[in-house]
Amino acid sequence: MLSRRLLQGIPIVLGILVVNFLLLNATPGDVVDAMVGQMGASDPELVARMKERFGLDQPLLVRLGLYMWNLARLDLGFSAFYNMPVETLILERLAGTALLMLSSIGVALVLGVVSGVAAARRFNTAWDMLIGVAALLFYATPVFWIGLMMLVLFSVHLGILPLGGMSTIAADFGPVEATLDVLWHLILPMTTLSLFFIATYTRLMRSSMLEAYQQDYVRTARAKGVPEGRVAYRHVLRNALLPVVTVVGVQIGALLGGAVVVETVFNWPGLGRLAYDAVLQRDFNLLLGILFVSSVVVVVVNILVDLLYAALDPRIEVG
């Protein structure tokens, strides 16, 4: 079952690669043009030599074939701007993005589920209203803007959190202090990225809890004399979690997109900022590599979500 899902994902990822390759390479202006433009020099012989070196003088389909052949050997090509192999660059930045995304989704899930459950259990009370208004606000807030505003408050004015980056520069820390230092830098970007998802999960969790409360098995449990807290957590919560799990999978792309903006605001060394730089520098080999890795991440996360779904609800088969 798992292998079948993986096999279904492969044509999607390959399709994305081909489409992006053709899109990015069919347009005028490649990385050599961008670099030459920045240097201000335009010796035609030098340009031709550089294009030859990066293989940009070959016909499009030959380049596509070559790219695929290299990909089969896990070689994503060479980033002309960074003067480094693309896979090295991506591996360097992958950890930063993974840390940011996993911590954000973790925080969002915990807070979203807790406040969604709290709102549903206190349906139509002041608590429910308060949680609803907060979720509505977070849902409408531009991610990059709330990040900037938190920088103003916590870093510039209160001076209690760092302005950006992932670690203190030139600090001589032991392993424990170094870890704490990274966590210290993580607080603001993580909070910024998670706010929107806290809001989404809260709203979803509330409505799916309310729906689950209507089910017959809840009435049965109450009739048996099961205490209200136990009804909420044993009977309702477990069933209400399913839609939330689905949405985590659906929104993984949105999370990656949010990471681009958040990493740029906080100078967080991750894939998102690398993608932004690659676009600015027209470093299309690098961009293509990042698009490839992010589509693989999306496909893999969705397979994991399906597996988790089957584990939560044994009636569902992974197909």
Added chain:
Amino acid sequence: MTSAARRDLWRRFARNRGAVAGLVVLGLVVLAAALADLLYGDGPLRMVARPLQWPGTNPAFPLGTDRLGRDIAAGIFHGARISLLVGIMAAAFALAVGVVIGALAGFYRGIVDSLLMRLADLVQTIPPFLLALVLLAILRPSVANVVFAIGVSSWPPVARIVRAEFLSLREREFVQAGIAAGMGDLRLILTQILPNALAPVIVFSSLLVATAILTESALAFLGFTDPNVMSWGTIIGIGRNEIRTAWYIAAIPGMAILLTVLALNLVGEGLNDALNPRLRDR
């Protein structure tokens, strides 16, 4: 639709007080966009005053000025135009593409369905914001291209909603009756199925506009927009450089985006109450 039915819809919409408030805020944003040229005829890009004046310190510039002495109020009014324009056009683009693809997939099923849905999978697997960024890297960043980039990255959910509606409606008796009466495919789709499939699409469309406005502001913040227009995101991008001393430059347009998107979400909830009466008591 009869006028009684329309009144009924409005009554259900108006019962949601948040939705009415959202409609009012939205009306104010539209008014700001309409008055931009009248109040700030010089446009938002002119340097008109001493730079970095805080809001409230000079009555002539109630929202202050930026580092180059541009009036922030002028930027807010003109930015409302760009935000609404891009938000509505991008949503319309995504709706048009999504409805056509979803309708074809749901009506014809089989090979058409699987081909079109694989296409939707393909687009949806690329993070939407990244896709918009890539498209703007290729295309010249003009307002039309920003609309195109956001539209292209946001049609798959529309297609899925429409497809699901078509799949279930196609089996209903009134559609079968239409087939038996010898209606052509196009007529069946346009006159029988589509009108009945629209309610969830309409509810989704306000969310689509809200998301498009957020995406546009993030793109503009990163510098991917027409350099000749001042969008709310652009002003936040300008304010980012002055964040230590003049944080109001970034704060004000952010509030404008927040209010507009909030209003759109509230209106969406009202539309949901009005068009899906089954769910209204939830």
